[in-house]
Structures are given as C-alpha cells and as structure tokens.
Amino acid sequence: MNDKKPIGIFDSGIGGLTVAKRLSQTLPNENIIYFGDTARVPYGSKSNSTVIEYSIQDTNFLMSKDVKAIVVACNTASSVAIPELKKHYDIPIIGMIESGSVMAIEKSTNKRIGVIGTRATISNKAYSREINSIDPTVEVYEKACPLFVPLAEEGWTDHKATYEIVEEYLQELKELEIDTLVLGCTHYPILFSVIQEFMGENVTLIDSGIAAARVVKEEIKNTDLENESDKNGVSEFYVSDIPTTFKKIAELFLGKPIPDIKKVNLETLTV
Amino acid sequence: MNDKKPIGIFDSGIGGLTVAKRLSQTLPNENIIYFGDTARVPYGSKSNSTVIEYSIQDTNFLMSKDVKAIVVACNTASSVAIPELKKHYDIPIIGMIESGSVMAIEKSTNKRIGVIGTRATISNKAYSREINSIDPTVEVYEKACPLFVPLAEEGWTDHKATYEIVEEYLQELKELEIDTLVLGCTHYPILFSVIQEFMGENVTLIDSGIAAARVVKEEIKNTDLENESDKNGVSEFYVSDIPTTFKKIAELFLGKPIPDIKKVNLETLTV
Numbered sequence: 001m002n003d004k005k006p007i008g009i010f011d012s013g014i015g016g017l018t019v020a021k022r023l024s025q026t027l028p029n030e031n032i033i034y035f036g037d038t039a040r041v042p043y044g045s046k047s048n049s050t051v052i053e054y055s056i057q058d059t060n061f062l063m064s065k066d067v068k069a070i071v072v073a074c075n076t077a078s079s080v081a082i083p084e085l086k087k088h089y090d091i092p093i094i095g096m097i098e099s100g101s102v103m104a105i106e107k108s109t110n111k112r113i114g115v116i117g118t119r120a121t122i123s124n125k126a127y128s129r130e131i132n133s134i135d136p137t138v139e140v141y142e143k144a145c146p147l148f149v150p151l152a153e154e155g156w157t158d159h160k161a162t163y164e165i166v167e168e169y170l171q172e173l174k175e176l177e178i179d180t181l182v183l184g185c186t187h188y189p190i191l192f193s194v195i196q197e198f199m200g201e202n203v204t205l206i207d208s209g210i211a212a213a214r215v216v217k218e219e220i221k222n223t224d225l226e227n228e229s230d231k232n233g234v235s236e237f238y239v240s241d242i243p244t245t246f247k248k249i250a251e252l253f254l255g256k257p258i259p260d261i262k263k264v265n266l267e268t269l270t271v
Numbered sequence: 272m273n274d275k276k277p278i279g280i281f282d283s284g285i286g287g288l289t290v291a292k293r294l295s296q297t298l299p300n301e302n303i304i305y306f307g308d309t310a311r312v313p314y315g316s317k318s319n320s321t322v323i324e325y326s327i328q329d330t331n332f333l334m335s336k337d338v339k340a341i342v343v344a345c346n347t348a349s350s351v352a353i354p355e356l357k358k359h360y361d362i363p364i365i366g367m368i369e370s371g372s373v374m375a376i377e378k379s380t381n382k383r384i385g386v387i388g389t390r391a392t393i394s395n396k397a398y399s400r401e402i403n404s405i406d407p408t409v410e411v412y413e414k415a416c417p418l419f420v421p422l423a424e425e426g427w428t429d430h431k432a433t434y435e436i437v438e439e440y441l442q443e444l445k446e447l448e449i450d451t452l453v454l455g456c457t458h459y460p461i462l463f464s465v466i467q468e469f470m471g472e473n474v475t476l477i478d479s480g481i482a483a484a485r486v487v488k489e490e491i492k493n494t495d496l497e498n499e500s501d502k503n504g505v506s507e508f509y510v511s512d513i514p515t516t517f518k519k520i521a522e523l524f525l526g527k528p529i530p531d532i533k534k535v536n537l538e539t540l541t542v
Contacts, residue, residue, distance in 0.1 A: 039317065045512065046310065119516060147421045147432075154417060161418075161435035168432065241316065245390060 002228040006031035006236075007216065008062030009071040010055075013041035014239075014246070015149075015186030016073030017253035019096075022209035023071065024235065026217055030227050032235040033065045039241035039266055043076040044120025055081035057269035059089060061238070068225045071212055072096065073186055075117060079126035092219040099215045100182050100208035101130040107204045108180040111138045114173040114203075117184030119144045127184050141176050145169045145188075152190035155252050162191065166198045174199060182206040190253065237261045240269070273499040277302035277507075278487065279333030280342040281326075284312035285510075285517070286420075286457030287344030288524035290367075293480035294342065295506065297488055301498050303506040304336045310512035310537055314347040315391025326352035328540035330360060332509070339496045342483055343367065344457055346388060350397035363490040370486045371453050371479035372401040378475045379451040382409045385444040385474075388455030390415045398455050412447050416440045416459075423461035426523050433462065437469045445470060453477040461524065508532045511540070 007027070009020050013036050020034050035058055037043075043051050055077045059070055069092040072078045072085070078095035085093050104113050115127040121144075128140035147165050156162050173181065181203055183189055189207045196205055220226050227233065239246070242263055250258050278298070280291055284307050291305050306329055308314075314322050326348045330341055340363040343349045343356070349366030356364050375384050386398040392415075399411035418436050427433050444452065452474055454460055460478045467476055491497050498504065510517070513534055521529050 039321075041316065045312065047512065050310075123516075146425060147418065150418050150421050159435070159439070161432045161439065164430070164432035164435060168430070241318065245394075 003068055003225045004031065004227050004229065005066055005068040006033045007069050007071065007220075008033045008035070008059075008065065008067030009073050010035040010037065010058040010062060010077075011073040011186060012036070012043040012076065013038050014250050014253055017250055018186050018189045019071060019073040019209035019212055020235065021253070021255050022207065022213040023216060024233070026210070026213035027233070029229050029231060029233050031233040033062055033067055034235065034237045035061055035264070036237075036239040038239045038246070042118075042120075043074055044118050048080045051077055052081045052084050055085060056088065059085055061264060061269055063089065067091070069094065069216060069220055071216060073209075073212070075121045075126065075184055075186070079121070079124055092216070092223060092225075094212055094215050094219060096186070096208045096212055097126050097130050099211040100184065100206050101127060101134060103211040103214070104180050104182050104206045105131060105135050105138060107206065108138065110177070110179045111135075112176065112178045113138055113140050114176070114178040114181040115140060115142045115184045116145045116148070116169070116173075116181065116188065117142070118149065119146055121184050127182060141173055141178060143169060143173055148191055149185065149187045152187040153249050155190070155249075157191060157194060162194055163198070166191070166194050170195065170198055178203060180204045180206060183208060238264050240264050240266050274339055274496045275302065275498050275500065276337055276339040277304045278340050278342065278491075279304045279306070279330075279336065279338030280344050281306040281308065281329040281333060281348075282344040282457060283307070283314040283347065284309050285521050285524055288521055289457050289460045290342060290344040290480035290483055291506065292524070292526050293478065293484040294487060295504070297481070297484035298504070300500050300502060300504050302504040304333055304338055305506065305508045306332055306535070307508075307510040309510045309517070313391075314345055315389050319351045322347055323352045323355050326356060327359065330356055332535060332540055334360065338362070340365065340487060340491055342487060344480075344483070346392045346397065346455055346457070350392070350395055363487075363494060363496075365483055365486050365490060367455075367457070367479045367483055368397050368401050370482040371455065371477050372398055372405060374482040374485070375451050375453050375477045376402060376406050376409060378477065379409065381448070381450045382406075383447065383449045384409055384411050385447070385449040385452040386411060386413045386455045387416045387419070387440070387444075387452065387459065388413070389420065390417055392455050398453060412444055412449060414440060414444055419462055420456065420458045423458040424520050426461070426520075428461060428465060433465055434469070437462070437465050441466065441469055449474060451475045451477060454479060509535050511535055511537050
C-alpha cells in the first residue's frame, strides 16, 4: 500500500525536533506533523496523571491531522503515557525509551551501559528498568545532567564551559568503563561532538532519535503503511506557544530553517 | 498595633526562597507563609492571562492563611500581575521589579545600570521600563543569562564552568561600564560571590530580595501592621508539587534546613 498520510510526532517542547530531523533523514519521502506543547513544557516536573492527560490531548491533535503513526518524542511521556496511548489508538505508537534501550543493548559488547538525561528521567529509572527488562545481565549506570538542556538551547556546542560541564557530569561514567552511552534526552544530540570527544571513540553514543526513526521505519514497513512517493516529504510544525528566541533554537535543533510554525490554542486540545 | 498575622510570599517555584530568607533577616519577628507553584513552574514561558490567573490563585491561597501583606517573589508575576492583584486585594502587595529598580537608581552614581534575568524577564524589558519610568535619564543595559538558573540549582557556586559562564554573559556589561547590576531573577543571589568577583568591587549588585524586604518593612510600618513580638517568627512552606531533589535545592536557597513542606492540591486553588 502507498500511504501518503503523515507521521505524527509530539514533544513537551522543541527538543523533539532533533527526533523529527532524524525521522526525515531516515524516511525522506514521509510527510511529518510535529506538535510541541511549548505552553506546558516541561512535562518532567508534572504528575503521571497530568502527563497522561496532556499526552492524550497531544495525540488527539495529531489524530485530527490524520496521522498513520505517532512518535512520542518526549522521554517523560514515553515512560509514563505509552501503555495508555496504545489502549486508545489503533496505530503504531513509538516511544524513545524502548527504541533507545533496544539499540543500546545491541551495540554494547561489555554489557555496561550509561544513560544520561534530565533529573526527572533519571530519577524515574525509566531506561534502567527498560534495559534490564530486556536483558537483566546488563549493568546500567544513570546520571542526571541538568545543565545540558540550557547549554543545548544556548547553542554552546564548542564553549570552554561546555567542556568543563561535560567533564564534571561524565567523568564518573567514564571511570565505570561503559562502552555505550544513551543520550536519554532529545536536547542532548546537539552536544553529541563534545560528549563523544570526552568519552572517547570506544564509547558508542545512542541518539534516541536515530533509534526511534529505525523503529518507525520497521513498523510502517510491517504494517504496510509506507509512503512510496519518490518526492521528498513535507513537514508541518505546530506549537501551543511561541516564546521568544523560539525560532532560533528550533532551527538549531532541526538543523535547517523552519518555514512556518503554527500556534494551536490550548483550549482546542481535548481529552 | 501589634499584628501577628503572617506575611505571604508566592513564587512560581523555589527561587522565591532567597526572598523569604532576606525577609526573615530583615524582619526576624514576622511570621511568613511561602507558596511555591512548583507544579506549574516556570511562569516565564506562559501567556500574560495565564500568569495573572495563576497569580490570583496563588494569592487566594495565601489569603486563606490570613496574611497581612503579599510579596510577589516571581519576576514574571511581578511584571504582569501586580496591577490586577492590587485591584482585587486590599492589603500591601510588593513586587520584585519596582523594589529592585528603586534601589538600583538610589545606588547608581553614573546612571548606567545593568539588569540580568531569565529570557522571559529580559525580553519583556520589565526592569528597563520600570527604571526609565522613574528616571528617564538612566541608561539600562539588559542581558538574559539562561544558564544561571540551572547553575544555581546545581549549587555550583565555585565551579570552573560557572566562572566561564559568568564571563561569557557579563563581559559585555562590564565593558559598558555600569556601576550597578540588578540580579533580576530570584535564583541569582546564589551566584552573588562569583558575579561580584567578575564585575569588581566598583559595581554594586542589587539583590532584589533585599530590596523587596526593605519595601515590606516600610509598608507594614506605614500601615501599622508590624508584629511587635520579641520572639523569632515562624515560617511555613507550601508547594503545589514536590519534585525530586526539591528539599536539597530548597535548603540551599533558604540557607537553612526546611523543617516541613506541605503539598497543596492544584484543584483546591481557585480564581
């Protein structure tokens, strides 16, 4: 079947644009609808029931655009809301935690995996639970890196301060001799080079956007939902608020200019 | 009159604890009720109408504790909601922007004042409008410093990275030869020493918590609301959510252990 319907992605904010970028690279002819809930970011500090409610609203918005699959590009929503979303919607729903965990286990040879993320993701132990549910023999070491999000948003990818902060956060994981490191926050791929440089070439970094894009590719193939057009797909971007400097940061994350961003009124989002 | 009723403070989160600390130091025998809306932090990325609605809810909560004055310890709420709050409530309401601006103008001799804050506060030009409404001849230079909040929350008050970041953000203000610098975000007093060291002894830093505490002292004296007890006042702390590591950061900000923090259900906050 040649299915031209778009793939939907939602995130609590703009971090998920790094996932949209990977999705476009992996599936260049697919159309994409992005929704960033910038008015209610961050989800990480909110209760599980609130995150589930917001995730259903975000998904309903994407469904109203007739999407054929949903990527939950927010680590908090991925860890909390996916079972509920799968109950409500009969299309493929792909999260970050499972995709990243599966790829990390594949890449690791010494079975020592590091995971970095926001305070919320790390204190939930979302990745270590997922990784150990697949392979209980893997040692998982988790570390919260709260300064990486604002560093990424500032675009300080090559600043002296960034090197100092990377060393402060990651020295411990380096000493633990991990061979694989999951970037468990959608902002972190912006800091890929400096993290790779510090960890060394023997450590494989897992960009969970790449991992999720791979799963999406498999799922839409298996469910016969591929867009077989030979033209490049079109992406549309929606947000619930447009804060100052939004466009600059969004373009840094997406890796190219965003032609048009549409604002969605929160009142129109329903459960 | 000897008025034992407490003074209320609200903030979008825990930053306002630096203001509570200054208030206790300035008015040691006053009782204090603190409310931090940690479930809905930050206010800076929300629309004005939402910030006003939340500020009214926060104030109603404090009013239910029978407070005699309110300190709006959130720069966003101070810049957006105070006129509306003054319309609704007949007790002294003190904000950060006016208090800090008045003190900065008093301290500056060369009439060149710098202001640092979050992206939201700086892009609103809340301080420069306030300062220039009092004295149009003052030159105000504003600079957003988005990394200062997470640096303060990490407690990295003496880290190499902090010095690098302070230099990156403040070099420009130093070259502009300001003689007064307003710390226009309640988190920034945590970084007071490193900012002072970089700017040099000839630049006066304005801790807006100290400025607000001074205004509160005057207002409750003028309105005959002082607590004339010779005992130390009691402080109570309420928040709308208790995220991980909350207590550690809260105690860093308050400068002493917090004996007990009570959680308020968002559903009970009404407009």
